[in-house]
Amino acid sequence: MTPSRGLHLKTLILILIMVSTAPLGNTLLGKGMKQSGAMESWAPSSLFHFFFCAFTTGTIWLGIALLLTYFVAYLLVLSWADYSYVLPASSISSLVIALLAHFVLHETVTPVRWAGVAAICLGVFTVGHTHPRTTEHRPC
Numbered sequence: 001m002t003p004s005r006g007l008h009l010k011t012l013i014l015i016l017i018m019v020s021t022a023p024l025g026n027t028l029l030g031k032g033m034k035q036s037g038a039m040e041s042w043a044p045s046s047l048f049h050f051f052f053c054a055f056t057t058g059t060i061w062l063g064i065a066l067l068l069t070y071f072v073a074y075l076l077v078l079s080w081a082d083y084s085y086v087l088p089a090s091s092i093s094s095l096v097i098a099l100l101a102h103f104v105l106h107e108t109v110t111p112v113r114w115a116g117v118a119a120i121c122l123g124v125f126t127v128g129h130t131h132p133r134t135t136e137h138r139p140c
Contacts, residue, residue: 007080011132014077015090018070023096025066027104032059081132088127094120 036053040046054060077086098117101107 007132011077011081011086011089014073015086017073018077018090019093019096021066021070021073022090023093023100025063025070026097027100028059028063028066030105032057032063035059085127085130085132089124089132091120092124 033054036050036057039050074086074090094117098109098113102109
């Protein structure tokens, strides 16, 4: 396997981790916050109760763990690939977000939003066919 092919493979793997963990983590946070209920007021006792309910919900903690996994993968991939490659390539998560919103959170995703997601996917396809790194690697 050539170094360029190895770079593409490890970049692809980490972007797939990012694309799956961020939307799922955010979906679980949204679902957990709906279970916890809305904050009633800014009074200290109300704030304490709100945060206590939120942070004793397993769904919230699972969402946080997935978002931490996303962040670690994001840091790693940015250590060798260009930001101008990583962020557009990881935008395919917009499709995952729309699907999770529709099927898990039972939200209505309008045709205009689906068209926007399709346009983003076309951009991701275009960026995905470029090289992940255009700059020299400089160790610190």
